[in-house]
Amino acid sequence: MKKEFKEVSGAIVAPKGFSTSGVFCDIKKxxxxxxxxxxxxxDLALIVSETPATVAGMFTTNQVCAAPVxxxxxxxxxxxxxxxxVNSGNxxxxxxxxxxxxxxxxxxxxxxxFNFPAGSALVGSTGRIGVTMPMDNVxxxxxxxxxxxxxxxxxxxxxxxxxxxxxxxxxxxxxEFKLGGKTVRIGxxxxxxxxxxxxxxxxxxxxATLPHGGLHATMLCFITTDAAVDAKVLQAVLNExxxxxxxxxxxxxxxxxxxTVLVLANGLAGNKKFKVQSPxxxxxxxxxxxxxxxxxxxxxxxxxGVHRVATVxxxxxxxxxxxxxxxxxxxxxxxxxxxxxxGDPNWGRIIxxxxxxxxxxxEEKIDxxxxxxxxxxxxxxLKRGQPTKATFKELCAAVAPKEFELHINLNLxxxxxxxxxxxxxxxxxxxxKGDVTDPTTLGG
Amino acid sequence: MKKEFKEVSGAIVAPKGFSTSGVFCDIKKxxxxxxxxxxxxxDLALIVSETPATVAGMFTTNQVCAAPVxxxxxxxxxxxxxxxxVNSGNxxxxxxxxxxxxxxxxxxxxxxxFNFPAGSALVGSTGRIGVTMPMDNVxxxxxxxxxxxxxxxxxxxxxxxxxxxxxxxxxxxxxEFKLGGKTVRIGxxxxxxxxxxxxxxxxxxxxATLPHGGLHATMLCFITTDAAVDAKVLQAVLNExxxxxxxxxxxxxxxxxxxTVLVLANGLAGNKKFKVQSPxxxxxxxxxxxxxxxxxxxxxxxxxGVHRVATVxxxxxxxxxxxxxxxxxxxxxxxxxxxxxxGDPNWGRIIxxxxxxxxxxxEEKIDxxxxxxxxxxxxxxLKRGQPTKATFKELCAAVAPKEFELHINLNLxxxxxxxxxxxxxxxxxxxxKGDVTDPTTLGG
Numbered sequence: 013m014k015k016e017f018k019e020v021s022g023a024i025v026a027p028k029g030f031s032t033s034g035v036f037c038d039i040k041k042x043x044x045x046x047x048x049x050x051x052x053x054x055d056l057a058l059i060v061s062e063t064p065a066t067v068a069g070m071f072t073t074n075q076v077c078a079a080p081v082x083x084x085x086x087x088x089x090x091x092x093x094x095x096x097x098v099n100s101g102n103x104x105x106x107x108x109x110x111x112x113x114x115x116x117x118x119x120x121x122x123x124x125x126f127n128f129p130a131g132s133a134l135v136g137s138t139g140r141i142g143v144t145m146p147m148d149n150v151x152x153x154x155x156x157x158x159x160x161x162x163x164x165x166x167x168x169x170x171x172x173x174x175x176x177x178x179x180x181x182x183x184x185x186x187x188e189f190k191l192g193g194k195t196v197r198i199g200x201x202x203x204x205x206x207x208x209x210x211x212x213x214x215x216x217x218x219x220a221t222l223p224h225g226g227l228h229a230t231m232l233c234f235i236t237t238d239a240a241v242d243a244k245v246l247q248a249v250l251n252e253x254x255x256x257x258x259x260x261x262x263x264x265x266x267x268x269x270x271x272t273v274l275v276l277a278n279g280l281a282g283n284k285k286f287k288v289q290s291p292x293x294x295x296x297x298x299x300x301x302x303x304x305x306x307x308x309x310x311x312x313x314x315x316x317g318v319h320r321v322a323t324v325x326x327x328x329x330x331x332x333x334x335x336x337x338x339x340x341x342x343x344x345x346x347x348x349x350x351x352x353x354x355g356d357p358n359w360g361r362i363i364x365x366x367x368x369x370x371x372x373x374x375e376e377k378i379d380x381x382x383x384x385x386x387x388x389x390x391x392x393x394l395k396r397g398q399p400t401k402a403t404f405k406e407l408c409a410a411v412a413p414k415e416f417e418l419h420i421n422l423n424l425x426x427x428x429x430x431x432x433x434x435x436x437x438x439x440x441x442x443x444x445k446g447d448v449t450d451p452t453t454l455g456g
Numbered sequence: 457m458k459k460e461f462k463e464v465s466g467a468i469v470a471p472k473g474f475s476t477s478g479v480f481c482d483i484k485k486x487x488x489x490x491x492x493x494x495x496x497x498x499d500l501a502l503i504v505s506e507t508p509a510t511v512a513g514m515f516t517t518n519q520v521c522a523a524p525v526x527x528x529x530x531x532x533x534x535x536x537x538x539x540x541x542v543n544s545g546n547x548x549x550x551x552x553x554x555x556x557x558x559x560x561x562x563x564x565x566x567x568x569x570f571n572f573p574a575g576s577a578l579v580g581s582t583g584r585i586g587v588t589m590p591m592d593n594v595x596x597x598x599x600x601x602x603x604x605x606x607x608x609x610x611x612x613x614x615x616x617x618x619x620x621x622x623x624x625x626x627x628x629x630x631x632e633f634k635l636g637g638k639t640v641r642i643g644x645x646x647x648x649x650x651x652x653x654x655x656x657x658x659x660x661x662x663x664a665t666l667p668h669g670g671l672h673a674t675m676l677c678f679i680t681t682d683a684a685v686d687a688k689v690l691q692a693v694l695n696e697x698x699x700x701x702x703x704x705x706x707x708x709x710x711x712x713x714x715x716t717v718l719v720l721a722n723g724l725a726g727n728k729k730f731k732v733q734s735p736x737x738x739x740x741x742x743x744x745x746x747x748x749x750x751x752x753x754x755x756x757x758x759x760x761g762v763h764r765v766a767t768v769x770x771x772x773x774x775x776x777x778x779x780x781x782x783x784x785x786x787x788x789x790x791x792x793x794x795x796x797x798x799g800d801p802n803w804g805r806i807i808x809x810x811x812x813x814x815x816x817x818x819e820e821k822i823d824x825x826x827x828x829x830x831x832x833x834x835x836x837x838l839k840r841g842q843p844t845k846a847t848f849k850e851l852c853a854a855v856a857p858k859e860f861e862l863h864i865n866l867n868l869x870x871x872x873x874x875x876x877x878x879x880x881x882x883x884x885x886x887x888x889k890g891d892v893t894d895p896t897t898l899g900g
Contacts, residue, residue, distance in 0.1 A: 076811025076819045076841075106807055106819070108842050141804030142843050207791055207808065264790040266805070267812035346708040346790070346880070347651055347888055354889030360585025361710070363550055364651065367520025368711035375520045375550065397520075398552050399586050408892050436790070437889075438882040444791055445798030445881075448852050 017187040023168040026186030027197040027238035028280040029062035033160040034174030037153025039101035054174035056153035059096040065276035067093040068247040071216035072271035078105035079115035080135040085216045091243035098136040105141045105269040114145040138230040178205040183310040194283040202307040204231030206316035208263035210271040230268035240279030257304035263315035263434045265344040317439030323417040327428040334371035335429035341369030349436035357407035379421040382410035461631040467612040470630030471641040471682035472724040473506035477604040478618030481597025483545035498618035500597035503540040509722035511537040512691040515660035516715035522549035523559035524579040529660045535687035542580040549585045549713040558589040582674040622649040627754040638727040640683045646751040648675030650760035652707035654715040674712035684723030701752035707759035707878045709788040761883030767861040771872040778815035779873035785813030793880035801851035823865040826854035
């Protein structure tokens, strides 16, 4: 899949007609950085399209959902947008009526700054929960960001930095491919390091059956493309892409109040619009899937305190739901995650988690094995519920790399699911316990 | 409740007619301790009643369930037993047909040692998963333990030590009370420190709707009483007691393959047997509830790496199921647990977990507050979804004690649930990541 798409630089400004910027406007009210233990990191970004773009979004299904999520979910009906304003440092969650008013002011102030019609702006926020937005700082930041807009790699880097919270590095990608004879680009950036197990839907409403017991961290993702795509088609593509990427990752099993993915498609590549399931749809869909999956994996790799990443593949389940809950049980088990951290191929903890999951399983049918990333050569540790002859040393070698794949076959049916999961380390605990004597260390 | 019952010494041998012992028979095959980095800890215990006792049990609902659990669940139909053999160091789980044969040999060898009829013995195991039992050592241990039986406090201490794995201390209790004019005693011991979120049922079969997404650690609990109780009545009392104690605790959210609670009632106190819902039933039920809850709390307090314990009370839910899943979401959230470890009264993470739980909630109705253990004086941090005027300093003081209560009111109905939950610490991660260069450090 990867080789089909040429990677290009520029991330969200790689596609035609997009500009961006990232500025410091002191959303955390730390002062200018003088006297604070944190330097002035950029904390507000704008993403602007030259022309109105069709738009699609996916939002957290957390019932406690932040004001910016409510605003965006509401605005998806419009089908177009032209600018996105994003801040880090404050999630604008659990901020009541004031928070909703502040989020509305963020979009309308942004629209007025560009003289765009009402409804053209979208908003994303990430950071501490329960603190009202410092709106004077936000307004000053929007003005400065509007002045500093540009389309170089440096501009994209500034924006990618501005949306970071506990992330150790920015997360960006851009690819180029042919669509209906035209050269099309998709660019993306995202953030997220803790409170990460997204479960997003197009409206933020929950499906009748939850995809899992219900878990997340704030992740934000902004994708731009110069492809011409109808809003409904774009939403269909995004639903599929998120289902196979962001909704398949877990760092700590906590689902955030703010998880958001937005895609803007401005059509400047000049391709002909396409229908669902057309050949062009499939190409575009594969491309967006690729971008979303690469960005989602960057989140897991850069998760808080993360040392190792496991791709958990459950095959042979009776239903997709069974495969999903079994994969999530393993991917979120504290004991499994700590064993990964220790490089311990502890299949006992894995089969234990499979057994207590809501999936239907039969102990005597379960296979568990390991492979190198992307390899089909599996070293089985358990076959039909019984240990194989693989030695402890061989198994240790299989889980020693920074990334490996865990293969679970339930041998009951044909359904499968995958989760991209982080280990659990002392560094995660140390980071998240914070320091109550310095509340600026306390995350959302 | 507590003051109604007089605590007495002797734990499981406090009731009339019980004897016990705990010996070292080297179940882990470490050698005699010489040259090993672990001293010879006792690893096999017997609990014997002078006369056949009525029996009740609760067993893990994990679909991957250990051989001893299968044997015990099967033997519950018989309604009586006279001896329990328990080992630590090996869970006899995922050991296939050999494991089942070994567990059968453990009970039948024990029965033959005492010349008891077939079916008189029950068995419990805890320790590493996937390793077959060293049966020669086990048989030697049973013989030695049978010789060393006795009814002193020291005998009870030896047995309580023999069932420990990662426990830092033995967990025992005994109480005395009046039942139908007779003096009756109940004694108990338990173990468990990691892989702890039991979800037990009388047969090990799952209820139609799981009590939770499905999560556990091996916990074993053995309760003795000299009360005369019918087996069916005893099971009814135990179901209720476990529902409010062991099935309400979580250390790490992992449900074990081996969780077992057994109660033996030998009738030597001479009380008249009683019916369900009779006044005597209520007294006995309150007493067993007390013993089970005290033992369950000991498990959480001595959980692996545990620093703080929170009693999570969810009130005002629409249904008991809602109250339960909301309480479990909070009690198992990695971010909430690390914040407790840091002494951080982070209600943002708490409301986030409530919001992503499968419970129906409305953000604008949620109250969150803290109180001292057992106190009704609640310091509210959030009322109707909005921060109160409680200061950060006041809230920090509320979560600073080793144990505190967290109060969540959903304000949607009248159902409630409680969970007794441990924090998540670096010590937990460090312990459980183990050391692959020394496999004896790797837990089950």
